[in-house]
Amino acid sequence: xxxxxxxxxxxxxxxxxxxxxxxxxxxxxxxxxxxxxxxxxxxxxxxxxxxxxxxxxxxxxxxxxxxxxxxxxxxxxxxxxxxxxxxxxxxxxxxxxxxxxxxxxxxxxxxxxxxxxxxxxxxxxxxxxxxxxxxxxxxxxxxxxxxxxxxxxxxxxxxxxxxxxxxxxxxxxxxxxxxxxxxxxxxxxxxxxxxxxxxxxxxxxxxxxxxxxxxxxxxxxxxxxxxxxxxxxxxxxxxxxxxxxxxxxxxxxxxxxxxxxxxxxxxxxxxxxxxxxxxxxxxxxxxxxxxxxxxxxxxxxxxxxxxxxxxxxxxxxxxxxxxxxxxxxxxxxxxxxxxxxxxxxxxxxxxxxxxxxxxxxxxxxxxxxxxxxxxxxxxxxxxxxxxxxxxxxxxxxxxxxxxxxxxxxxxxxxxxxxx
Amino acid sequence: xxxxxxxxxxxxxxxxxxxxxxxxxxxxxxxxxxxxxxxxxxxxxxxxxxxxxxxxxxxxxxxxxxxxxxxxxxxxxxxxxxxxxxxxxxxxxxxxxxxxxxxxxxxxxxxxxxxxxxxxxxxxxxxxxxxxxxxxxxxxxxxxxxxxxxxxxxxxxxxxxxxxxxxxxxxxxxxxxxxxxxxxxxxxxxxxxxxxxxxxxxxxxxxxxxxxxxxxxxxxxxxxxxxxxxxxxxxxxxxxxxxxxxxxxxxxxxxxxxxxxxxxxxxxxxxxxxxxxxxxxxxxxxxxxxxxxxxxxxxxxxxxxxxxxxxxxxxxxxxxxxxxxxxxxxxxxxxxxxxxxxxxxxxxxxxxxxxxxxxxxxxxxxxxxxxxxxxxxxxxxxxxxxxxxxxxxxxxxxxxxxxxxxxxxxxxxxxxxxxxxxxxxxxxxxxxxxxxxxxxxxxxxxxxxxxxxxxxxxxxxx
Ligand SMILES: Cc1cc2nc3c(=O)[nH]c(=O)nc-3n(C[C@H](O)[C@H](O)[C@H](O)COP(=O)(O)OP(=O)(O)OC[C@H]3O[C@@H](n4cnc5c(N)ncnc54)[C@H](O)[C@@H]3O)c2cc1C
Ligand code: HEM
Numbered sequence: 051x052x053x054x055x056x057x058x059x060x061x062x063x064x065x066x067x068x069x070x071x072x073x074x075x076x077x078x079x080x081x082x083x084x085x086x087x088x089x090x091x092x093x094x095x096x097x098x099x100x101x102x103x104x105x106x107x108x109x110x111x112x113x114x115x116x117x118x119x120x121x122x123x124x125x126x127x128x129x130x131x132x133x134x135x136x137x138x139x140x141x142x143x144x145x146x147x148x149x150x151x152x153x154x155x156x157x158x159x160x161x162x163x164x165x166x167x168x169x170x171x172x173x174x175x176x177x178x179x180x181x182x183x184x185x186x187x188x189x190x191x192x193x194x195x196x197x198x199x200x201x202x203x204x205x206x207x208x209x210x211x212x213x214x215x216x217x218x219x220x221x222x223x224x225x226x227x228x229x230x231x232x233x234x235x236x237x238x239x240x241x242x243x244x245x246x247x248x249x250x251x252x253x254x255x256x257x258x259x260x261x262x263x264x265x266x267x268x269x270x271x272x273x274x275x276x277x278x279x280x281x282x283x284x285x286x287x288x289x290x291x292x293x294x295x296x297x298x299x300x301x302x303x304x305x306x307x308x309x310x311x312x313x314x315x316x317x318x319x320x321x322x323x324x325x326x327x328x329x330x331x332x333x334x335x336x337x338x339x340x341x342x343x344x345x346x347x348x349x350x351x352x353x354x355x356x357x358x359x360x361x362x363x364x365x366x367x368x369x370x371x372x373x374x375x376x377x378x379x380x381x382x383x384x385x386x387x388x389x390x391x392x393x394x395x396x397x398x399x400x401x402x403x404x405x406x407x408x409x410x411x412x413x414x415x416x417x418x419x420x421x422x423x424x425x426x427x428x429x430x431x432x433x434x435x436x437x438x439x440x441x442x443x444x445x446x447x448x449x450x451x452x453x454x455x456x457x458x459x460x461x462x463x464x465x466x467x468x469x
Numbered sequence: 470x471x472x473x474x475x476x477x478x479x480x481x482x483x484x485x486x487x488x489x490x491x492x493x494x495x496x497x498x499x500x501x502x503x504x505x506x507x508x509x510x511x512x513x514x515x516x517x518x519x520x521x522x523x524x525x526x527x528x529x530x531x532x533x534x535x536x537x538x539x540x541x542x543x544x545x546x547x548x549x550x551x552x553x554x555x556x557x558x559x560x561x562x563x564x565x566x567x568x569x570x571x572x573x574x575x576x577x578x579x580x581x582x583x584x585x586x587x588x589x590x591x592x593x594x595x596x597x598x599x600x601x602x603x604x605x606x607x608x609x610x611x612x613x614x615x616x617x618x619x620x621x622x623x624x625x626x627x628x629x630x631x632x633x634x635x636x637x638x639x640x641x642x643x644x645x646x647x648x649x650x651x652x653x654x655x656x657x658x659x660x661x662x663x664x665x666x667x668x669x670x671x672x673x674x675x676x677x678x679x680x681x682x683x684x685x686x687x688x689x690x691x692x693x694x695x696x697x698x699x700x701x702x703x704x705x706x707x708x709x710x711x712x713x714x715x716x717x718x719x720x721x722x723x724x725x726x727x728x729x730x731x732x733x734x735x736x737x738x739x740x741x742x743x744x745x746x747x748x749x750x751x752x753x754x755x756x757x758x759x760x761x762x763x764x765x766x767x768x769x770x771x772x773x774x775x776x777x778x779x780x781x782x783x784x785x786x787x788x789x790x791x792x793x794x795x796x797x798x799x800x801x802x803x804x805x806x807x808x809x810x811x812x813x814x815x816x817x818x819x820x821x822x823x824x825x826x827x828x829x830x831x832x833x834x835x836x837x838x839x840x841x842x843x844x845x846x847x848x849x850x851x852x853x854x855x856x857x858x859x860x861x862x863x864x865x866x867x868x869x870x871x872x873x874x875x876x877x878x879x880x881x882x883x884x885x886x887x888x889x890x891x892x893x894x895x896x897x898x899x900x901x902x903x904x905x906x907x908x909x910x911x912x913x914x915x916x917x918x919x920x921x922x923x924x925x926x927x928x929x930x931x
Contacts, residue, residue: 094918101868103837103846103886140888141838361884412865 056086060452066445072382080368087118087375091382093389095365100411104360108139111358113373120355132292134300149287150297153279163419169212174431177201182467197460198314206309210302215275227257232307236451261298305417311350311456313428318460319348321441323396330433337426340398345407347396352381352455380406439464478578479797482507485567485575487557488583489513492762492785496581497547499793509549510575514556517608523782525611526633527815530640536612560730579796585763586720596690601698602714622712626701628687630657632814634717639816642677649680649709651687654902662859664900665833669840677817722764738766738778743805745792759796761788767806770925772826781812809871819843822864825857825874834881834896837888838863849899850880
């Protein structure tokens with residue numbers, strides 16, 4: 051299937067810098083080449099569609115065989131777990147999201163994220179301390195770090211464990227499952243597909259069983275963590291065990307690879323803009339706008355392949371037929387010159403920063419407050435503690451995945467690690 | 470050709486703003502933002518710097534914020550001379566002067582009138598004077614009412630179940646106070662949202678323990694020997710003991726000070742063109758007097774060019790910004806105030822929002838969610854097009870419907886949406902007590918994203 055520019059976008063050789071392709075794509079705000087998905091790349095159109103009730107996030111509304119090179123093969127999860135609310139429409143979406151939010155955010159739990167600050171600080175500190183301990187030079191000479199493996203990867207999983215209430219002694223097992231599931235999102239053409247599918251399926255099963263056990267235990271011995279609260283809820287505003295399992299899995303998956311990439315992309319961008327890195331050291335307040343600009347400039351979720359119209363809809367003169375596959379290219383909208391001045395400039399002082407990086411509308415990122423805090427803390431601490439950091443490889447090697455785009459490794463050299 | 474008079478105005482002109490509240494402040498800030506360097510005078514009859522009113526019926530009555538703590542956040546310094554605590558008492562249009570009640574006169578090159586509205590008082594003056602009888606419009610009103618609610622009255626009576634009255638009732642319930650709401654219509658909010666939604670609002674009130682009495686009028690208030698209100702009498706012959714009465718019967722425009730000035734000002738407000746310039750009584754538009762906020766009535770192309778008076782926070786802000794922009798602009802750079810009406814309210818834990826002009830609607834269709842669950846979107850239709858929408862805890866969809874209204878999309882909506890239920894399968898009469906019926910006219914659609922590039926497209930009558 052030849053799809054011109056879409057093939058290029060999916061092609062790994064463009065992963066390091068897809069932005070020129072997106073600029074090309076924006077010339078046709080609703081791109082369709084005859085058989086593939088309808089691809090929307092301009093800011094205002096994406097924003098409108100994210101608020102359009104004629105669009106569904108539920109795969110069951112797709113016409114069978116609607117051409118989409120990103121369509122998920124049935125990995126078997128649908129057989130074992132119902133879809134999480136990311137892939138559901140209202141009213142089920144609203145109900146599950148509302149219940150999940152009760153122990154997570156305002157109005158019922160305004161302090162949940164704030165109360166994780168201590169854990170967060172400690173986790174960041176330990177990870178950087180481990181890097182310092184593991185490197186040879188101790189102050190003298192050059193240290194080499196792979197930021198992805200040594201920092202970005204383990205960090206978000208640890209935080210999700212704390213959020214859900216996974217006991218510390220089980221965290222290591224959790225990391226193994228999370229890594230396997232993340233890897234499954236990243237097709238590897240060279241690997242034995244059947245073997246990979248089996249490994250993924252096993253990890254999913256084990257994770258499911260583990261969580262089911264944990265939920266059972268929390269029902270009996272509740273603590274102040276999300277799983278306990280969700281398990282304890284009763285009446286109309288409560289979930290079945292299956293729903294609870296898929297929600298927990300959703301939080302793990304949605305909050306993992308995304309945050310990994312935000313932190314890695316963030317460090318990469320800072321190393322490419324040393325003036326900003328320097329400012330971050332002296333102006334801790336800069337972390338907040340910096341992370342917003344990062345979500346615009348290098349968004350971890352490049353496009354949403356999930357939407358399907360329930361009826362023929364017209365966008366900029368193009369009729370997208372009912373049941374067709376649609377992609378909303380957030381990363382292209384984020385660099386739309388009709389919306390942002392100098393869109394290709396990384397500018398943490400930008401005032402007008404309504405980016406699409408966390409989505410918008412009813413599916414807008416549930417974990418946003420946590421994601422922001424994680425990235426702010428991680429980048430500030432890395433900037434503070436790494437002495438004279440520099441990129442060893444630019445561009446770094448990227449993962450296959452075009453949707454959750456980010457480096458597989460980020461090799462950094464530095465002169466030492468401050469305490 | 471550059472307009473030298475305009476340059477002079479920008480660099481050393483005198484701009485006077487009467488009404489130092491939301492619209493007045495936002496206009497002043499916009500003037501400075503656009504580079505106005507001349508003198509700016511803010512005249513306000515209240516002794517306070519600009520403050521925000523919506524919290525007065527919400528957080529303030531709940532004790533979550535103090536009335537004194539509602540000052541409007543400042544977007545920038547405005548370097549103005551403040552004349553607070555003095556009402557403007559007259560206008561000399563020919564001499565370009567505002568007269569103040571203390572005898573002073575303030576000359577202007579451009580004038581912005583943003584005197585808003587005040588609460589309609591209880592018609593019987595002696596009864597209105599009784600201790601315990603309140604209205605709610607100002608910071609002082611809010612502080613006094615909150616203090617009285619702190620004292621734990623045995624029963625509060627709210628007269629009038631519009632948005633403010635309903636919010637006050639909600640605050641009472643949240644504080645555990647007994648409250649009766651008396652409403653002449655058959656349900657709360659019917660004037661703004663019609664009978665279908667009014668019925669939902671009525672259930673909401675009753676479920677929350679409000680003693681809601683509809684189709685009824687309060688005929689009199691009765692005081693005790695010390696001048697405190699003790700009871701109210703109703704048109705059905707019954708009497709209710711109550712220690713606090715909140716009169717919530719809508720608003721009156723603050724235009725009396727303009728009587729005889731020659732400006733087109735009256736009980737319905739001050740008429741202005743879409744560029745916010747006031748009309749004089751002959752219907753000629755003035756060039757130096759602008760109007761914004763609750764006191765203004767301006768024609769809206771989307772709604773049959775009807776003159777809309779909107780008591781909406783967002784309207785005050787948008788209109789003030791447009792008025793300020795136009796004051797400093799050459800005629801070809803002026804912008805129309807074509808803000809699509811939008812309103813919000815929170816009551817009984819529900820976030821209610823509307824867009825467009827629901828009260829023009831003759832039919833309503835529940836396109837998403839369910840009224841029984843109190844989570845839904847209702848769309849109003851008028852002559853085959855969408856004219857308004859309301860959401861109960863469903864606000865994230867409102868943006869879509871705003872766009873539908875602006876593009877005069879057909880009603881009933883011919884498409885399915887997520888969360889469509891059985892009750893949303895067809896439209897029903899919206900059930901407004903007195904549907905306003907504007908004439909047939911041409912169709913106008915709005916497009917564009919920022920105020921500067923909003924465009925109108927005119928299509929002759931279909
Ligand atoms: C209790 C309450 C709750 C509200 N809740 C909402 C809500 O939830 N959502 C929403 O959209 N809107 C709400 N509103 C409406 C919103 O507050 C108004 O739309 C907004 O305040 C209008 O601003 P304005 O500047 O036009 O008028 P105003 O705020 O009325 O200001 C006019 C000012 O001019 C002064 N003035 C009058 N005459 C003179 C004179 N002759 N000389 C000098 N000064 C004078 C007045 O005293 C006042 O200070 C609420 C209003 C109230 C009272
Ligand atoms: C930088 C990190 C993150 C980014 C860039 C990101 C991005 C996004 C985006 C774009 C969406 C919208 C999906 C859609 O509209 O279809 C989304 C949804 C979601 N995100 Fe995130 N996310 C991040 C971190 C997290 C974290 C840490 C969590 C969990 C704690 C999380 C949980 C979710 C969930 C549950 C949804 C689905 C919401 C819904 O359907 O209502 N995300 N995220």
